[in-house]
Amino acid sequence: MAFDRLLSRDHTTRLRLTRQLMGVASYAMFLLPGSLAVRWGWARFDYVGLVALVATALAFNVAFFLAIRTGFSRRFRDPTLLLPQILVAFALSLVTLHYMRGEARSVMLMLYVASFFFGLFTLGTWQLLQLAGVAVAGYVGLMAFEFHGRPLDTPEFQLELLRLAVLAMITSWLSLVGGYLAGLRTKLGERRSALQEALARVQELSERDELTGARNRRYLMQALEKERARAERFAQPFCVAIIDLDHFKRINDRHGHAVGDEILRGLCDHVRRQARDLDLLARQDIDTAFGRYGGEEFLLVMPHTTLDGGLACLARMHAATGAQRFSTQAGELSLTFSAGLAQYRAGEPVSTLLARADAALYRAKSLGRNRVETAGP
Numbered sequence: 001m002a003f004d005r006l007l008s009r010d011h012t013t014r015l016r017l018t019r020q021l022m023g024v025a026s027y028a029m030f031l032l033p034g035s036l037a038v039r040w041g042w043a044r045f046d047y048v049g050l051v052a053l054v055a056t057a058l059a060f061n062v063a064f065f066l067a068i069r070t071g072f073s074r075r076f077r078d079p080t081l082l083l084p085q086i087l088v089a090f091a092l093s094l095v096t097l098h099y100m101r102g103e104a105r106s107v108m109l110m111l112y113v114a115s116f117f118f119g120l121f122t123l124g125t126w127q128l129l130q131l132a133g134v135a136v137a138g139y140v141g142l143m144a145f146e147f148h149g150r151p152l153d154t155p156e157f158q159l160e161l162l163r164l165a166v167l168a169m170i171t172s173w174l175s176l177v178g179g180y181l182a183g184l185r186t187k188l189g190e191r192r193s194a195l196q197e198a199l200a201r202v203q204e205l206s207e208r209d210e211l212t213g214a215r216n217r218r219y220l221m222q223a224l225e226k227e228r229a230r231a232e233r234f235a236q237p238f239c240v241a242i243i244d245l246d247h248f249k250r251i252n253d254r255h256g257h258a259v260g261d262e263i264l265r266g267l268c269d270h271v272r273r274q275a276r277d278l279d280l281l282a283r284q285d286i287d288t289a290f291g292r293y294g295g296e297e298f299l300l301v302m303p304h305t306t307l308d309g310g311l312a313c314l315a316r317m318h319a320a321t322g323a324q325r326f327s328t329q330a331g332e333l334s335l336t337f338s339a340g341l342a343q344y345r346a347g348e349p350v351s352t353l354l355a356r357a358d359a360a361l362y363r364a365k366s367l368g369r370n371r372v373e374t375a376g377p
């Protein structure tokens with residue numbers, strides 16, 4: 001738990017800090033090869049020097065850790081402080097190399113290259129090549145420091161040149177590999193966002209009615225379940241209305257199915273356009289409250305609404321639809337609907353609520369259509 005708190009709750013910061021701790025661990029691990037080098041006389045420092053070197057490395061890491069943990073590093077372009085960390089690793093590796101004797105220097109050169117790996121999974125080709133340039137320049141600096149005023153036509157200097165050449169080769173090659181990885185990362189990121197967009201689109205399509213573009217039955221049923229849960233939790237009223245077009249079969253029979261389709265689309269557009277005037281939007285976004293229940297039946301979910309409020313709302317919608325002329329390829333047609341309205345009763349399942357609304361609709365139809373009937377309280 002204490003360790004958890006140390007790493008912060010923010011996911012990104014946690015990731016950064018975990019990587020940071022891995023860096024700390026690798027510095028601490030240097031104690032082993034470092035001790036062996038001291039013990040067998042390959043290093044020009046003793047155990048005190050070794051501990052001082054590792055302590056310096058850890059001190060730098062603690063500073064980086066705190067800068068990330070406290071959020072201080074967020075004020076920089078790269079909050080992971082990757083570049084400064086690599087440069088510190090370069091510097092510490094160069095110090096280590098400086099104090100190594102003979103062949104041990106070739107072995108410890110791996111540390112220098114290992115520091116380069118920090119950037120491999122984050123930086124692009126150009127940045128890595130620049131970093132390779134810094135690494136090579138650092139080593140050239142070390143050579144200049146050590147061979148200043150000394151003869152250069154010695155096997156020792158030739159060996160240094162050889163190391164330098166290998167260092168330049170490996171870091172350049174790693175830069176290209178890193179660049180390739182960066183390309184893959186970018187492509188992966190692009191694919192991921194394309195996939196997310198496609199998923200969102202599929203989700204949206206799966207909730208839309210193909211003909212009218214309005215919400216479909218699947219969506220409406222989910223919306224009803226959500227509304228029911230909310231009503232139960234907060235003891236709030238809500239209503240549902242089943243709206244059925246009157247004598248729709250006649251339109252189909254007289255003008256053809258295509259005209260019937262135009263009417264269905266026209267009605268949805270009309271409700272969407274009229275939503276504000278009908279005071280439907282005041283309750284909830286009409287797009288989330290109204291949809292096609294099936295065939296020529298539509299459903300209207302009215303949150304925070306009692307039977308009286310629902311009735312008033314439906315009356316407005318009824319009048320507006322009755323007054324509307326729907327333009328179709330067969331000319332302008334008018335339309336009426338019947339509706340059954342029911343208010344949710346605490347504890348009842350959605351199917352019961354719908355059955356009550358349906359019974360009210362049936363009554364509206366049998367009483368002559370073109371009217372709204374309410375289900376009993």
Ligand SMILES: Nc1nc2c(ncn2[C@@H]2O[C@H](COP(=O)(O)OP(=O)(O)OP(=O)(O)O)[C@@H](O)[C@H]2O)c(=O)[nH]1
Nearest residue numbers: 244245246247248249250252257260261295296365
């Ligand atoms: N054009 C078209 N018609 C549809 C669609 N879905 C259902 N219908 C038609 O809607 C009509 C419904 O007919 P009925 O159930 O008899 O209802 P109605 O003629 O509206 O009569 P009442 O509801 O009693 O007023 C049928 O002719 C169906 O073919 C559709 O997607 N497009």
